[in-house]
Amino acid sequence: MQNIHQRACRNLVKHFKLYKDVFSSQQGRLHRETTVQRRTFSGKKMAPRNSPRNLRVLLDMDGVLADFEGQFLKRFREKYPHDPFVPLEERSGFYVTKQYYDLGQDIGTKAFSIYEEKGFFLNLQPIEGALEAAREMAEMEGVDVYICTSPIKKYTHCVVEKYQWLDKHLGKEWMERMILTRDKTVINGDLLIDDKPNITGGMNPPMWQHVLFTSWHNRDVVPQGSQIRLDGWLPHSNWRDILEQKRQEISDH
Ligand SMILES: [Mg+2]
16 A cells, blocks of 8 residues: 555656646747847847947937828828919928918818828828838938937827837837837937927927928928038938938947
């Protein structure tokens, strides 16, 4: 009887050890996979040797990646074909609705309704060359790219559609890069590429240098202070030089 008990105990210990070994190896495998995944994600682009850290670029969405002005005019004319409108060449001032209010109180109200409607932000067309530039930037060694965008106050459709737009045009992995904020000055970056001429908020001055992206409404604006202008994304664009220059500045400090 004692032998039977001893054998049963030995078997139990053997099974426990076997289970422990299998469990440990599973844990190890999971740990290794997680470690590898983490390393792949964070270690994909290291800063160049002479640079202490990656360059952080903040990309605005409306007017920089997505054609807000073009879509606004198209929808306004479709929805209100008999009302006066502002051609793109005559746009001035950052807020499109302000210029439409100058045409009449009711025209301004109608203008508001355009970008508050369902599907407006999702259906914005990408600005020419923007997606290619964003992808190239994200692949650059020593560069971290974030999308930095301010949703409208009536956020019902806008917030979710901004995520959907990014997913549709650049893919799920870009969700990791999304920053939604009403105050871009508190975001820590080296460059903010944005079409709004005056960006103010709680942090003055902000950490980033403002790259004023040319849009219909800001063509005549003279860059102020440390602002520099960027005229679009097409091959002649000097965005690569701007990034390189900023990277040099960072490594010199
Ligand atoms: Mg913008």
